[in-house]
Every structure is written in structure tokens, then in C-alpha cells.
Ligand SMILES: Cc1c(Cl)c([N+](=O)[O-])nn1CC(=O)Nc1ccc(S(N)(=O)=O)cc1
């Protein structure tokens with residue numbers, strides 16, 4: 001691993017530069033369904049993505065990220081545990097190595113092949129994503145599990161683009177992609193207060209994790225593993241895999257269930 005890059009040295013090292021790594025609302029967590037509290041006051045979530053404007057897809061050396069224009073409330077998540085609409089900023093994935101699982105959240109100790117994160121920020125209360133990213137109610141991340149089975153008919157649009165961003169630091173246009181096509185049929189969810197799962201690990205995320213996974217093929221997940229942690233100019237070529245943080249202590253937090 002690139003010894004200079006702290007993130008690349010993995011979770012056990014992070015607390016040295018980011019003491020919040022051992023904080024009271026760290027993510028991900030293991031979700032134990034029968035220990036979650038069903039809260040009838042928790043309404044459904046709504047995803048208004050129809051006017052969303054994707055810009056590009058990037059290999060940032062830790063994951064592959066699709067960025068969105070966020071000048072107004074053209075694509076937001078609202079309802080559920082959220083007091084305001086939160087604007088879609090980007091989405092990215094976490095995955096494992098061959099055969100090993102790669103989701104960040106686990107359910108009763110079980111992990112999925114991969115996990116998709118749709119990152120939103122509270123533009124009602126905060127002026128910029130950066131400001132929101134350090135506020136306790138600044139971000140809302142929608143987590144969707146990817147389970148292996150049949151081919152996902154729309155994920156091809158993402159995996160086909162991955163060949164263009166193999167190396168760390170590469171970016172390519174990725175317009176007019178609506179992530180609504182990556183949602184499962186049910187929007188039932190678990191929600192809890194947590195953090196970013198990579199440095200700076202800010203404790204600013206209201207997590208909304210969908211109960212129903214989407215089904216993608218092993219072949220499609222394998223395309224993600226063709227990406228590299230390393231840049232084109234580096235001698236070493238290190239496959240991008242296992243870019244997930246393991247579950248963190250719950251520290252007394254309550255996980256609520258939509259129903
Ligand atoms: C911290 C920050 C700021 Cl501030 C900005 N910015 O543009 O102002 N960008 N980033 C980077 C970022 O977003 N990281 C991030 C890390 C983990 C996750 S995860 N897995 O979903 O918890 C979501 C995002």
C-alpha cells in the first residue's frame with residue numbers, strides 16, 4: 001500500500017490522525033433487525049431525482065465516484081428522519097475482493113458483496129457541502145446493498161464507464177445518469193446517526209440504509225475490482241478492492257426501522 005496515504009493504510013491507522021475514529025457515532029455498524037425500534041412517527045423517504053444532473057465519474061484512489069451538479073434543489077432526498085430536503089452531491093461504492101464480501105454495514109453480522117452510498121447535504125441550514133460535512137445534521141447518506149445474482153440491467157452504464165477511470169486521479173464525463181435506476185423496489189429502511197466511513201470520519205451523517213438489496217452479477221462486481229488504487233505514473237499496480245470499513249461500536253445508539 002502507498003505508505004504515505006493514511007487512508008490507504010486502512011482503518012486501524014486512521015485514529016492517529018483522526019481521533020474521532022474512536023468517537024460515539026462512527027459508521028458503519030452491524031444492524032440487528034430485531035433490536036431496532038419501529039417508530040410509527042418515521043414516515044417514508046422520497047427521492048426526487050428526476051431533474052438530477054450528473055457531471056462525471058472519477059477514480060479518487062479510494063472508490064469510484066459519480067458527481068452531481070448541486071446548485072439548487074433539483075435532486076433531493078426528503079422525509080423519513082429528515083427535517084429538511086438534502087441535496088444529492090455524489091454517489092460511490094464499496095466492495096470486497098474475490099469471493100469476499102464488501103459492504104460496510106452488515107445485517108446480523110452478514111455482509112453483502114457491495115454497498116452503494118448516495119451522499120446528500122443539508123443546503124437549507126448550510127451554505128456549502130464542506131460546512132454541512134462538519135455539522136451533526138449536515139449530511140444524509142442513503143445506503144443500498146448489492147447482492148450477487150443476475151445481471152443488473154442498469155449497472156452496466158456504470159461498469160462500462162469504469163474502463164475509462166482505471167487509474168487513481170482519472171475522470172471522465174458521465175452525463176444524464178439518474179441513480180433512480182439503482183434503487184430496489186422497496187424503500188423500507190433503517191436509520192441511525194453516524195459518520196463518514198472514511199477520513200475525515202466527520203460525525204455528520206444521518207444514515208438511511210435500505211432493507212432490500214439490489215441484485216447485480218458477480219461479473220459486474222468484478223469489473224469494480226479492475227480499478228486501481230494507484231495512479232498511471234506509479235510503478236506498482238494495486239487493485240482497488242476491500243475498500244470498506246468494518247462495523248464500529250454502537251455506543252448506545254438506537255437504530256430505528258421505518259416499518
Ligand atoms: C469531507 C469532504 C468535504 Cl468537506 C468535501 N467537499 O467537497 O467539501 N468533500 N469531502 C470528501 C467526502 O465527501 N468524503 C466522504 C467520505 C465518506 C463518505 S461515506 N462512505 O458515504 O460515509 C462520503 C463522503
Ligand SMILES: [Zn+2]
Pocket residue numbers: 092093094117197
Ligand atoms: Zn461510502
